[in-house]
Amino acid sequence: MATIVILGAGLGGVMMAYEMREKARDEDTVILVSDKPEFQFTPSNPWVAVGWRKPEQIKVDLKRPLAKKNIEFKPTAAKQLIPSDNRLELEDGSTLGYDYLIIATGPELAFDDIEGLGPNGFTHSICTTEHAASANAAFENFSKDPGPVVVGAAQGASCFGPAYEFAFMLDTELRRRKIRDKVPMTYITPEPYIGHLGLDGVGDTKRLLESELRDRHIKWITNAKITRIEKNTINIEEVDSAGAVANSHIIDHKFSMILPAFRGVKAVRDIEGLVNPKGFILTDKHQQNEKFTNIFAIGVCIAIPPVGKTPLPVGVPKTGFMIESMATATAKNIADIINGMAPSAEATWNAVCLADFGDGGVAFVAMPQIPPRNVNWAAEGKWVHLAKVGFEKYFLGKVRKGQTEPFYEKVVLDLMGMKKIKS
Numbered sequence: 272m273a274t275i276v277i278l279g280a281g282l283g284g285v286m287m288a289y290e291m292r293e294k295a296r297d298e299d300t301v302i303l304v305s306d307k308p309e310f311q312f313t314p315s316n317p318w319v320a321v322g323w324r325k326p327e328q329i330k331v332d333l334k335r336p337l338a339k340k341n342i343e344f345k346p347t348a349a350k351q352l353i354p355s356d357n358r359l360e361l362e363d364g365s366t367l368g369y370d371y372l373i374i375a376t377g378p379e380l381a382f383d384d385i386e387g388l389g390p391n392g393f394t395h396s397i398c399t400t401e402h403a404a405s406a407n408a409a410f411e412n413f414s415k416d417p418g419p420v421v422v423g424a425a426q427g428a429s430c431f432g433p434a435y436e437f438a439f440m441l442d443t444e445l446r447r448r449k450i451r452d453k454v455p456m457t458y459i460t461p462e463p464y465i466g467h468l469g470l471d472g473v474g475d476t477k478r479l480l481e482s483e484l485r486d487r488h489i490k491w492i493t494n495a496k497i498t499r500i501e502k503n504t505i506n507i508e509e510v511d512s513a514g515a516v517a518n519s520h521i522i523d524h525k526f527s528m529i530l531p532a533f534r535g536v537k538a539v540r541d542i543e544g545l546v547n548p549k550g551f552i553l554t555d556k557h558q559q560n561e562k563f564t565n566i567f568a569i570g571v572c573i574a575i576p577p578v579g580k581t582p583l584p585v586g587v588p589k590t591g592f593m594i595e596s597m598a599t600a601t602a603k604n605i606a607d608i609i610n611g612m613a614p615s616a617e618a619t620w621n622a623v624c625l626a627d628f629g630d631g632g633v634a635f636v637a638m639p640q641i642p643p644r645n646v647n648w649a650a651e652g653k654w655v656h657l658a659k660v661g662f663e664k665y666f667l668g669k670v671r672k673g674q675t676e677p678f679y680e681k682v683v684l685d686l687m688g689m690k691k692i693k694s
Contacts, residue, residue, distance in 0.1 A: 272296075272299060273296075273300070273370040273371060273609050274299070274300045274368065274369050274370050274371075275300065275301050275302070275370065275371045275372075275373070276304060276359060276369040276371070276372050276373070277301070277372075277373045278352075278373065278375060278538075279304070279374065279377060279570075279572070280303055280304075280305030280307070280310055280333060280375075281310070281313065281375065281570070282313060282570070282591060283571070283594040283597070283598060284303060284305065284373075284570075285310050285333070285670055286594070286595055286598045287373055287569060287598040287601065288342050289342075289673060289674070290601075291602045293602070294602040295602075295605075295606060296609065300343065301342045302345060303337060303342055303344050304345045304359065304361070304367065305333070305344075305347075305348075306346075307346060308333065308334065308346040309331055310331040310670050311399065311400045312330075312331075312670075313400075314433075314625075315328075315663055316398070316399070316400055316403040316433070317403070317433055317437045317627075318627075319397075319403035319407060320397050320403040320404075320410065320437060320440075320528070321407065321437075321440045322410070322411070322444070323440075323444075326401075326403070326404045329667070330400065331670045331671050333346075336670065337673070345361070345367070347361045347365070348361065349361055349362070349376075349536075349539075350362045352372075352539050354563040354566060357369055357565065359538075371566075371605050371608075373566075373568065373569065374566065374568040374572055375568070375569050375570050375572065376535075376536045376538075376539070376572045377536075377571045377572060378533030378571050379533065379536045379540075380396065380533065381427070381532040381533060382396075384427065384531065385497050385531075387501055388425060388529060390402055392500060394500055394527045395527065395529075396528065396529075396530065396531065397437055397528060397530075398530065398531070410441075413525060413526040414450060417453040418453070418454065418455075418525030418526070419455045419457070419524050419525055420456045420457070420526050420527065421528075422456070422458055422527065422529070423457075423458050423459035423460045423528075423530070424459075424460050424461060424529065425529055425531050426495075426497065426583045427461070427532030427583075427584040427586065428461065428530050428586060429469050429533055429587055429588055429589075430530060430533070430571075430588050431462065431467075431530070431588065432468065432624055432626050434458075434460070434528070434529075435458075435483075435628075436627055436628065436632075437528055438458050438484075439487065439629060440627070441456070441528075442456065442487045442628075443630050444629065456489045457491065457522055458484060458489050458492075459491070459495040459497070459507060459522070460491070461495060461496065461585055462494075462581075463493060463494055463581050463585070464477055465481045465493060466479065466481065468588065469578065469587050469588050470587065470637060470640060470641070470642070471579055473624075473636070473637045473647060473649050474635055474636075474648045474649030474650075475649050476649050483628065483631075492507060492520060494511070496508045496509075496510060496583055503525070504523055504524065505522045505524055506520070507521075507522065510582045510583060511582065512582055532586070533549075533586065534549045534551070535549060535552065535572060536572070544560075544561075544562030544563065545560055545562065545563060545566065546574070547574045549574075551573060551574035551575075552566075552568035552574060553574050554567065554573050554574070556617050557604050557615070557617060558597055558601045559604065567605065569601055570597065571589045571594075573589070588622075590622045590623070590624055590640065591623075592621050592622055592623045592624075593620050593621065593622055593640055596618040596619040597618040597620075599616070599618070600617055603616040604616050620639045620640050620641065621638040621639055621640060622635070622638070622639075623636050625655055625658055625662065626655065627656045627659040627660075628655075629656065630653065632651065632653075632659065633651045633655060634649065634655045634658070635649035
């Protein structure tokens with residue numbers, strides 16, 4: 272009998288729990304540990320921030336669906352991992368032993384990297400549903416007395432799609448409220464060009480996203496390093512291709528949403544051999560840590576080197592399709608090890624992204640996510656918005672029912688009508 276613990280109940284952790292329960296033996300124990308009692312569908316957070324969803328609409332209480340699948344659930348945050356003892360200390364004072372551990376925590380949000388950044392400073396976030404709800408409350412107040420808006424990402428960020436989404440959704444909502452003419456908008460990003468996305472672009476994302484920004488009268492600054500944020504201003508150094516300061520900007524803002532850089536969570540961050548200097552989990556091609564071979568990791572918490580050199584730090588995103596393939600491979604590898612075989616499954620690391628702009632959107636497919644690619648494709652249209660709405664409904668339904676078939680590979684491609692380009 273083996274005890275398999277999954278740390279983190281986000282998109283990756285919940286998929287991992289269902290996959291692992293299916294692959295594990297009946298006598299094995301599967302335990303999911305989370306810092307909250309519910310699953311939050313992170314891709315819908317931008318909708319919450321503009322008021323198109325209520326927080327409760329994108330949450331699922333996990334107790335019942337996990338119990339139906341014979342998965343134990345501990346809604347208690349992790350305090351410290353002790354890998355040498357195969358145990359996890361929890362914030363409630365209890366300790367959880369394991370034979371195998373799968374880390375799927377997602378990141379810690381590094382707001383403290385920049386003075387004035389984040390919900391405790393002068394900008395908003397859509398990284399969590401709670402942050403998105405707070406941003407929506409601020410947006411409603413802002414709408415009564417509108418002014419300049421700044422949206423974007425800080426240097427070191429590795430998740431750019433939601434920032435583009437939010438900028439365009441905000442534009443859509445402001446036009447619906449007939450106050451867009453009162454709101455100058457600026458998009459700021461450390462990307463070397465619009466549409467880089469941490470992936471050196473996918474298909475024609477540079478042209479597509481630049482066109483959207485122009486059409487919506489949103490100015491932009493690339494290679495933007497935020498130095499300080501104050502109540503009414505954001506201070507930026509714009510660097511050149513060598514990273515030297517080429518220009519300085521002080522941008523007025525009355526409402527802003529800036530995605531932060533990520534780092535590993537505190538419970539695992541300083542463990543030698545497990546993590547890199549930023550606290551991200553080191554894994555091999557089987558999602559397995561080389562020093563602590565009974566520890567695996569999936570999703571945003573793993574270490575991936577950047578795609579090429581950029582003037583400012585730009586991380587690689589871990590998209591849902593990619594995370595799903597990590598979960599599938601990890602479940603198979605742990606099951607194989609338990610049954611006396613060597614791990615052999617590898618994640619495909621393909622990317623399918625639906626970026627909803629409220630009244631349209633851009634979709635891209637990168638197979639594999641990191642170039643060179645077999646498939647490198649992007650397209651735009653109103654159908655992207657409809658596809659994302661349909662996918663949200665489908666995904667939340669599967670989480671509630673505890674169903675285990677691949678979400679992204681089978682469903683997203685169907686929604687987008689892309690089977691013809693599948694590699």
